[in-house]
Amino acid sequence: MTVRTRYAPSPTGSLHIGNVRSGLFAYLFARHNQGAFILRIDDTDRERSTKESLDEILESLRWIGMEWDEGPPDPRYFQSNRFALYREAARKLLREGKAYPCYCTAEELEAKRKQAERERRKPGYDGKCRDLAFPPDIELPDRDAGRNYTIRFRSPREGQTVVDDLIKGRAVFENSELDDLIIFRSDGVPTYNFATVIDDADFRVTHVVRGDDHLPNTPRQMQIFRALGLEPPAYAHLPMVMGPDGTKLSKRHGATSVFAYRDAGYFPEALINYLARLGWSHGDQEIFTRQELIEYFDFSGCGKSAGIFNAEKLLWLNFHYMKQRSLSQLAREVKPFIARAGYSIPGDDAWLEKMIATLRERAKTLVELVDFAKFYLSDEIAIDPKAAARFLKPQVAEQLAALAAELESLGGDFSETAIAEAFGRVLERFAIKLGQLAQPVRVALTGGTVSPGIYEVIAVLGKERTLRRLRAAIKLAQAAG
RNA sequence: GGCCCCAUCGUCUAGUGGUUAGGACACCGGCCUCUCACGUCGGUAACGCGGGUUCGACUCCCGCUGGGGUCACCA
Numbered sequence: 001m002t003v004r005t006r007y008a009p010s011p012t013g014s015l016h017i018g019n020v021r022s023g024l025f026a027y028l029f030a031r032h033n034q035g036a037f038i039l040r041i042d043d044t045d046r047e048r049s050t051k052e053s054l055d056e057i058l059e060s061l062r063w064i065g066m067e068w069d070e071g072p073p074d075p076r077y078f079q080s081n082r083f084a085l086y087r088e089a090a091r092k093l094l095r096e097g098k099a100y101p102c103y104c105t106a107e108e109l110e111a112k113r114k115q116a117e118r119e120r121r122k123p124g125y126d127g128k129c130r131d132l133a134f135p136p137d138i139e140l141p142d143r144d145a146g147r148n149y150t151i152r153f154r155s156p157r158e159g160q161t162v163v164d165d166l167i168k169g170r171a172v173f174e175n176s177e178l179d180d181l182i183i184f185r186s187d188g189v190p191t192y193n194f195a196t197v198i199d200d201a202d203f204r205v206t207h208v209v210r211g212d213d214h215l216p217n218t219p220r221q222m223q224i225f226r227a228l229g230l231e232p233p234a235y236a237h238l239p240m241v242m243g244p245d246g247t248k249l250s251k252r253h254g255a256t257s258v259f260a261y262r263d264a265g266y267f268p269e270a271l272i273n274y275l276a277r278l279g280w281s282h283g284d285q286e287i288f289t290r291q292e293l294i295e296y297f298d299f300s301g302c303g304k305s306a307g308i309f310n311a312e313k314l315l316w317l318n319f320h321y322m323k324q325r326s327l328s329q330l331a332r333e334v335k336p337f338i339a340r341a342g343y344s345i346p347g348d349d350a351w352l353e354k355m356i357a358t359l360r361e362r363a364k365t366l367v368e369l370v371d372f373a374k375f376y377l378s379d380e381i382a383i384d385p386k387a388a389a390r391f392l393k394p395q396v397a398e399q400l401a402a403l404a405a406e407l408e409s410l411g412g413d414f415s416e417t418a419i420a421e422a423f424g425r426v427l428e429r430f431a432i433k434l435g436q437l438a439q440p441v442r443v444a445l446t447g448g449t450v451s452p453g454i455y456e457v458i459a460v461l462g463k464e465r466t467l468r469r470l471r472a473a474i475k476l477a478q479a480a481g
Numbered sequence: 482g483g484c485c486c487c488a489u490c491g492u493c494u495a496g497u498g499g500u501u502a503g504g505a506c507a508c509c510g511g512c513c514u515c516u517c518a519c520g521u522c523g524g525u526a527a528c529g530c531g532g533g534u535u536c537g538a539c540u541c542c543c544g545c546u547g548g549g550g551u552c553a554c555c556a
Contacts, residue, residue: 008556009556012556044555044556045555045556047555048555048556102554105554106553109553110553113552117482120482121483122482122483122552123483123552124483124552141554150554163485165486168485168486168487171485171486172485173484173485174484177484177485179552181553182553182554184554185554186554187554189554191553191554191555192555192556193556196556211550212485212487212549212550213549213551214551214556215485215486215550215551216484216550216552217551217556219485237486239486239487239549240549240550242548242549246548246549247549248549248550274493277493277494277505278493279493279494280494281493281494281495283495283504284495284503284504284505285505286493286504286505303487303493303494304486304487304488305486305488305548305549306486306487306549306550307492307494308492308493309492310492310493310506310507312506312507313492313493314506315506316506316507317506323519361518361519361520362517363518423515433515434514434515435514435515436515438515439515439516441515442515442516448516448517449516449517450517450518451516452517452518453514453515454515454516455515
């Protein structure tokens, strides 16, 4: 049997990083087994589902490269288009007495729940309507038509339901602990636990891969499968991703959406690599290409315990991919970030690549790269007053002037070698060390005391801009006296 | 609170009865050096506790403790 996994996000917000990791594992498992990866949109909650969220989810998945074999834009993969199927399944259960109408109101239920909580009893449904008589061909709820009831699944009262999880092992649930859950709401919309079962069955999903927060739902879903006369799929419940405080990762932990990382200048490879390595391992290997991930991935490599999201390690991985990338690719990728920072995009790609070459070992993200590139991208450099006070003193004016003259006389050869030789002549003439000249020059050219190697900076800046900034600095130095 | 899951350095993890408990991020120090980085070399740092089983437990079993998840007409 070919493996079929699915990822079923609901379009009620951004694509969350913990959530997408579950999808990634489902994707890797499918690819590893030459199976199919299905994308289904769980949009039964019409109140909260939005087109914007859907677009963001699809774009996020495309960005990280989790391509799906079946799914949008095919309308069959939207739950909102599948109500007929859910209705049919619910009627079947009703007909067979495996489900029943419940006339309790939401308010009643809420009151009972609170009451139970006060008395420290379990808050589940008490089964009030479970044994009420009803016609087997009863219609499904429809608020507009005055059929203001819900449909509940009649779950077995005795016995156990066993989940043999591919990651967690065996979990045994007492059926007596499981109350009768609502499968159709009074507005005629099926609930998650029901719709997901119908769809997993209809799409012939063989392995349900999801976060272990779904583990408590699993016995219920298995029961519905069986009530429908179907065999449940295999389950693999992944440990969750936690925030630094040890609780389930959520918005309040800061940047958690895929878009947030994309916009912060992270590479999809880094995010994938990081997420895959959180909760899964292959010996001591840390860096994985997509192909390796697919080749090595298996549930046996998955751990059982929750992992804490470590932003620093992600950053390190991003840095790794930054250094590994080709300059031409980086040049292409950095352009939108340059534009967003308010600079005009350099027209000369060769020059842009040279610029990036001097910065890539100093920036961990594309955003950082652009930030470091300010003095290359703008003619209006801001000289840090503290740096100027320390390095642009009257006595260096003469040395800077000498360097400017040397550089000017270089003619057409503005290579790093030629620049280094020019420095050498100035150093010799004044009998000073490189550091004594390099720092004032650095402040003059970049505005600060930290930058790539000074020869590189000069070579990238070019003769014109270098001399202009040098001369401005000379004036500043003289005025400091 | 009921139910379920989990437990090796701060973090991600390797380990499947006998290891000086390994790697990675972070951190600290040396080297390199025009600043900052990169790189490189080295270092600090872990088997939650208590019982068993066994010649021998990080590894197996039980209990405890701790952490997490879940208990909706959300998904």
